[in-house]
Amino acid sequence: MAGYAVELRAVWKRFLGPAGETVAAVKELSLQIADGEFFALLGPSGCGKTTTLRMVAGFELPSDGEVLIQGKPMGKTPPYQRPVNTVFQNYALFPHMTIGENVAFGLQMQKVGRQEVQRRVGDALEMVRLSGLERRRPKQLSGGQQQRVALARALVNRPQVLLLDEPLGALDLKLRKEMQLELKKLQREVGITFVFVTHDQEEALTMSDRIAVMDAGVALQVGSATQIYEQPNCRFVADFIGETNFLEGSVQQLQGGQALVELPGGLSVWASMAQPVAVGNPVTVAVRPEKLTLRPLEAPLANQLQGQVVDQVYIGTDTYYSVRLASGQTIRVREQNNLAALRQGAQPGDTVCVQFVAETASVLTG
Amino acid sequence: MSQPRQSPWLAALSGLVYFFLYAPIVVLIVFSFNVSRTNVVFEGVVNQGPCGPFYWYCELLQNRSVADAARNTLIIAVTSTAVSTLIGTLAALALQRYEFFGKKSAETALYFPMVTPEIVMGIGILVLFSALFGWVNSMLPPGLRLTLGLGTVIVSHIAFSIPFVTLVVRARLHGFDSRLEEAAMDLGAPPLTTFLRITLPLIAPGVLAGAMLAFTLSLDDFIITFFTTGPGATTLPIYVYGLLRRVVTPEVNALSTLWILVVLTVVGLSQWFQQRE
Numbered sequence: 001m002a003g004y005a006v007e008l009r010a011v012w013k014r015f016l017g018p019a020g021e022t023v024a025a026v027k028e029l030s031l032q033i034a035d036g037e038f039f040a041l042l043g044p045s046g047c048g049k050t051t052t053l054r055m056v057a058g059f060e061l062p063s064d065g066e067v068l069i070q071g072k073p074m075g076k077t078p079p080y081q082r083p084v085n086t087v088f089q090n091y092a093l094f095p096h097m098t099i100g101e102n103v104a105f106g107l108q109m110q111k112v113g114r115q116e117v118q119r120r121v122g123d124a125l126e127m128v129r130l131s132g133l134e135r136r137r138p139k140q141l142s143g144g145q146q147q148r149v150a151l152a153r154a155l156v157n158r159p160q161v162l163l164l165d166e167p168l169g170a171l172d173l174k175l176r177k178e179m180q181l182e183l184k185k186l187q188r189e190v191g192i193t194f195v196f197v198t199h200d201q202e203e204a205l206t207m208s209d210r211i212a213v214m215d216a217g218v219a220l221q222v223g224s225a226t227q228i229y230e231q232p233n234c235r236f237v238a239d240f241i242g243e244t245n246f247l248e249g250s251v252q253q254l255q256g257g258q259a260l261v262e263l264p265g266g267l268s269v270w271a272s273m274a275q276p277v278a279v280g281n282p283v284t285v286a287v288r289p290e291k292l293t294l295r296p297l298e299a300p301l302a303n304q305l306q307g308q309v310v311d312q313v314y315i316g317t318d319t320y321y322s323v324r325l326a327s328g329q330t331i332r333v334r335e336q337n338n339l340a341a342l343r344q345g346a347q348p349g350d351t352v353c354v355q356f357v358a359e360t361a362s363v364l365t366g
Numbered sequence: 367m368s369q370p371r372q373s374p375w376l377a378a379l380s381g382l383v384y385f386f387l388y389a390p391i392v393v394l395i396v397f398s399f400n401v402s403r404t405n406v407v408f409e410g411v412v413n414q415g416p417c418g419p420f421y422w423y424c425e426l427l428q429n430r431s432v433a434d435a436a437r438n439t440l441i442i443a444v445t446s447t448a449v450s451t452l453i454g455t456l457a458a459l460a461l462q463r464y465e466f467f468g469k470k471s472a473e474t475a476l477y478f479p480m481v482t483p484e485i486v487m488g489i490g491i492l493v494l495f496s497a498l499f500g501w502v503n504s505m506l507p508p509g510l511r512l513t514l515g516l517g518t519v520i521v522s523h524i525a526f527s528i529p530f531v532t533l534v535v536r537a538r539l540h541g542f543d544s545r546l547e548e549a550a551m552d553l554g555a556p557p558l559t560t561f562l563r564i565t566l567p568l569i570a571p572g573v574l575a576g577a578m579l580a581f582t583l584s585l586d587d588f589i590i591t592f593f594t595t596g597p598g599a600t601t602l603p604i605y606v607y608g609l610l611r612r613v614v615t616p617e618v619n620a621l622s623t624l625w626i627l628v629v630l631t632v633v634g635l636s637q638w639f640q641q642r643e
Contacts, residue, residue, distance in 0.1 A: 057552060059548055059551075078551070078556075079548070079551040079552050080551045080552070080553075080554045080555055081554075084552075085553065086548075086549070088545055088548070088549055090545070092543065092545040092546050092548070092549035093549075094549070094550070094564060095546075095568070096567045096568055105550070105553050105555070106554055109553055109554035109555050109559070110554055153553070157553065157554070
């Protein structure tokens with residue numbers, strides 16, 4: 001095995017800003033993407049994820065560092081000589097060619113024989129369930145169909161790596177959900193490494209084996225969907241992925257991977273350490289709404305905060321509660337609507353206890 | 367909402383505008399069928415010789431000087447269109463895509479000749495050629511000396527057509543999605559293949575419209591041609607002007623009528639290409 005499918009070694013990308021200043025879009029980014037992996041670059045717009053993808057495709061060259069594909073340093077290799085293909089954000093289908101001609105384009109460039117081109121184009125269109133539309137023009141297809149043509153056009157070349165730049169961004173919600181599952185299934189079938197750029201956290205969580213969360217040109221955390229959601233390593237990741245309550249405090253005591261954090265008002269809670277901290281450090285405890293449970297007011301136990309329910313929103317499977325703590329901060333609690341919860345649901349105005357298990361909360365610096 | 371009331375004055379004014387635009391052309395065409403040799407009074411439709419009402423058209427086609435002028439005009443128009451379309455398109459691509467030192471000035475300088483009075487350009491070009499030829503010819507043997515003629519007309523037509531081609535092609539390039547080119551390269555097409563298979567087919571309507579414009583500009587140019595032409599390089603506009611100084615026979619009308627047909631065809635094609643998606 002020649003190493004990773006895609007590897008970035010301390011890659012920088014600097015651009016000249018409008019005022020002549022240098023702007024770094026990607027800062028010392030190192031990533032290793034394994035063969036056959038479904039890898040997502042997730043982040044808000046302007047975080048450098050698309051620039052990163054364009055450096056792998058060869059549309060941009062790194063200012064510093066190295067991009068390797070299948071263990072080979074790419075250097076200044078132009079896009080047309082790289083063993084990767086891209087599915088563009090708005091598909092970039094050639095409007096003056098038919099669907100068949102669009103899909104055949106890459107194979108013609110590789111000088112594949114005519115009969116084989118025909119066979120492989122047929123296979124590729126069958127794979128994306130568009131057989132029989134060879135003679136249509138891109139404009140005559142729906143957004144979802146165009147999206148699948150773009151996929152077929154890239155996959156027909158059997159690239160070692162498929163790059164996808166927000167491929168589902170232009171589709172409506174229902175179609176997007178369908179395509180998410182379809183893409184995942186397709187990736188398992190063809191076994192090609194997928195590198196996927198998205199700003200949609202749900203999309204990334206649903207489809208990817210691993211996710212790199214990026215912000216301001218830096219990969220803050222790289223890990224599986226579970227790791228990123230359950231054990232965020234910094235405040236940005238905890239905030240960007242899903243919903244999180246943040247409780248500010250300072251470290252009082254450390255014990256076996258957990259820290260006792262003193263919150264304003266004198267209460268202390270235990271939470272797991274995501275980053276090394278020392279006694280006395282100012283920290284934030286991040287805990288997701290669904291990890292919190294509401295209890296009737298009892299004698300104070302560990303990891304229990306007292307507060308008053310100020311709002312309640314029923315959303316079917318769950319109910320959201322807003323609870324104002326003694327410190328004045330309002331936190332969100334999400335309780336599943338099982339029978340017990342429905343029977344003894346808290347009402348606005350009730351004084352309650354909010355409890356959580358130490359393992360489900362993370363101590364973050366900053 | 368009721369229909370806006372139509373003012374009869376507005377309709378009359380519009381009618382007048384169209385009358386003055388088209389009456390001369392109609393008169394011109396009608397007089398090309400005149401019996402009389404002069405263009406003063408219409409004395410009835412000519413019916414003479416084997417061509418009948420098209421008598422003057424047949425006379426015209428037998429005229430050697432007209433044939434020569436038509437040939438010269440076509441040679442000049444075709445050559446200058448080909449060259450100016452090529453250069454103008456490349457200039458449009460460069461101006462659209464790249465940022466380079468002096469881009470703004472280059473663009474202004476390119477479009478400036480379009481608003482310069484043609485007579486000024488004509489005199490300028492003539493002075494330039496005379497000075498240039500004076501200097502070059504002093505070093506050449508008598509048989510090889512450069513003179514005004516087809517060559518100088520073609521060069522000046524190329525020069526004044528380029529800005530028009532660039533303008534038209536740029537309009538087409540404006541909405542061009544450069545990701546299509548990236549997609550082609552991503553699929554393994556080197557730059558030249560990408561240009562020939564993706565860029566060129568997509569901007570072709572603009573390039574063709576630019577070429578048609580250059581062609582019609584060259585076809586009916588009088589002023590610049592007048593200053594830069596020489597013996598044996600008479601074009602149709604110059605020839606017609608020469609005829610007018612003697613007597614205006616319906617032959618001239620016939621020639622003009624045919625000419626209008628050619629220009630209309632070319633302009634129509636140009637419009638069609640421009641509007642086609």
